Amino acid sequence: MLAAVAATIYDCISPDDTLIRYGGDEFLLIIPDANNEAFTGILENIRERVKTANVPNYSWIHITASIGGLISDGEILGNSVLAAENLMLRTKNRKNIVLTDKSNDSSILEGKPEVLIVDDSEMNREILSEMLGSEYKITEAENGGECMAALKQRGTGISLILLDIMMPVADGFDVLNYMTSTHRIEDIPVIMISSENSEATIRKAYELGVSDYISRPFDSRVVCQRVANTIKLYSKQKNLTKLVTEQVNEKEKNNRMMIRILSQIVEFRNGESGSHVLHIEKLTEMLMKQLLRKTDKYQIDPQMQELIPTASALHDIGKIGIEEKILNKPGKLTPEEFEIMKKHSVIGESILTSTAANLNEPLIKVASQICRWHHERYDGRGYPDGLKGDEIPISAQIVSLADVYDALTSERVYKKAFSHEKTMEMIQAGQCGVFNPILIECLVDIREDVKRELLSDKAGEPQPIGLGL
Numbered sequence: 001m002l003a004a005v006a007a008t009i010y011d012c013i014s015p016d017d018t019l020i021r022y023g024g025d026e027f028l029l030i031i032p033d034a035n036n037e038a039f040t041g042i043l044e045n046i047r048e049r050v051k052t053a054n055v056p057n058y059s060w061i062h063i064t065a066s067i068g069g070l071i072s073d074g075e076i077l078g079n080s081v082l083a084a085e086n087l088m089l090r091t092k093n094r095k096n097i098v099l100t101d102k103s104n105d106s107s108i109l110e111g112k113p114e115v116l117i118v119d120d121s122e123m124n125r126e127i128l129s130e131m132l133g134s135e136y137k138i139t140e141a142e143n144g145g146e147c148m149a150a151l152k153q154r155g156t157g158i159s160l161i162l163l164d165i166m167m168p169v170a171d172g173f174d175v176l177n178y179m180t181s182t183h184r185i186e187d188i189p190v191i192m193i194s195s196e197n198s199e200a201t202i203r204k205a206y207e208l209g210v211s212d213y214i215s216r217p218f219d220s221r222v223v224c225q226r227v228a229n230t231i232k233l234y235s236k237q238k239n240l241t242k243l244v245t246e247q248v249n250e251k252e253k254n255n256r257m258m259i260r261i262l263s264q265i266v267e268f269r270n271g272e273s274g275s276h277v278l279h280i281e282k283l284t285e286m287l288m289k290q291l292l293r294k295t296d297k298y299q300i301d302p303q304m305q306e307l308i309p310t311a312s313a314l315h316d317i318g319k320i321g322i323e324e325k326i327l328n329k330p331g332k333l334t335p336e337e338f339e340i341m342k343k344h345s346v347i348g349e350s351i352l353t354s355t356a357a358n359l360n361e362p363l364i365k366v367a368s369q370i371c372r373w374h375h376e377r378y379d380g381r382g383y384p385d386g387l388k389g390d391e392i393p394i395s396a397q398i399v400s401l402a403d404v405y406d407a408l409t410s411e412r413v414y415k416k417a418f419s420h421e422k423t424m425e426m427i428q429a430g431q432c433g434v435f436n437p438i439l440i441e442c443l444v445d446i447r448e449d450v451k452r453e454l455l456s457d458k459a460g461e462p463q464p465i466g467l468g469l
Contacts, residue, residue, distance in 0.1 A: 004053050009050070040098065069087065070084040082225060115161075117129060117138060118141045118144065118172070120142055120164065122142075143170060147170075160234075180208060191214060252306075259314060266316055279410075282453060284308060308399075318344035326340055326341055346372060348368075373393060381433065401439050401440075427440065427443065
């Protein structure tokens with residue numbers, strides 16, 4: 001991708017221009033003897049061309065360029081580069097735009113990164129404001145208490161904090177402890193600026209999470225460069241975190257989609273509409289959330305809270321190994337046929353655990369438990385292993401109740417659908433087996449939500465058909 005971008009930029013510039021890879025995904029372009037109109041035109045052309053650039057062998061990758069530009073006349077090159085870099089950082093909030101020092105787009109110019117200066121000395125605040133005011137939106141706090149109040153009010157709207165140590169009300173270390181306890185230190189960088197330059201003080205500051213430490217007296221260029229570098233670093237980290245999160249979410253979305261497709265193949269073979277899988281997933285999630293609100297008896301961590309509803313879609317995958325004449329028999333199964341039908345729970349577990357590489361995957365572990373034990377009953381009269389009470393994993397208990405509710409309220413080739421009220425009555429009376437009393441309470445607690453969420457979906461479902469081929 002970097003090579004494709006570089007080649008595209010080279011096509012837009014003259015041999016007299018200099019292109020430098022400035023760091024990471026950033027380029028520095030130096031154009032001698034440029035006037036404002038021509039300069040802006042070149043940058044806009046680069047932006048447009050980059051947008052249509054082709055990355056060989058990765059045609060689905062689309063690139064955008066965020067460009068900051070500055071015309072420098074007699075300035076020290078380092079200062080000009082820093083100013084151009086600050087302009088570029090502002091464009092990243094909008095992406096795919098060009099911003100120069102001559103631009104008059106107020107919506108971009110107002111989007112300056114906010115720097116909070118925290119110092120009890122008014123003179124120190126004025127000096128730092130003068131240094132940084134042209135490139136950043138400056139806000140001030142006279143002590144650590146005002147700083148913490150600003151953090152509560154504006155949160156991550158603050159791009160960076162310049163923090164003194166010795167202050168009234170609350171000192172710099174109090175602020176750092178607060179930011180650590182609220183996890184704000186992970187999102188907002190802090191540069192300590194102080195005359196306290198003992199080794200112990202500096203070490204403590206870094207241990208509490210500061211990104212940099214500048215001792216007074218300080219050089220204005222050093223302060224400006226370190227502020228710019230720190231904001232840029234955190235910006236890149238945020239973009240990377242966002243990218244990774246989006247990729248993980250996309251992967252999970254695709255995984256859920258494939259699980260549903262696989263599950264609906266089984267439901268289709270079973271002569272059902274396929275919505276049973278979606279209903280089980282939705283009701284499992286609703287029951288689990290109510291269970292966590294009601295009791296802390298079951299330790300269901302955040303990962304499991306995500307996995308259990310997803311894994312529930314695979315609860316009946318073992319039916320793929322049952323003969324269709326039994327699976328779709330319109331009448332009551334004979335004892336022999338029922339024994340064959342009961343094997344689907346063990347078959348499902350076997351399918352999921354048949355590949356050794358999958359055994360340690362959390363999703364497979366949860367799904368295999370649900371497959372094998374979602375027909376167990378709290379009194380020990382279920383199958384295949386006759387587990388009793390909390391010998392049954394809580395994931396399987398939740399899915400078991402969700403499965404029974406949806407089966408009762410759905411029409412099948414062998415029965416008519418029961419109403420929500422009749423289904424609740426049957427489950428509470430134990431007519432469909434004994435369930436965990438806490439889960440029954442949870443179902444009763446959310447009964448109106450269940451009726452609204454699930455039964456509205458059933459109204460438009462196609463009628464089930466027999467598929468005895």
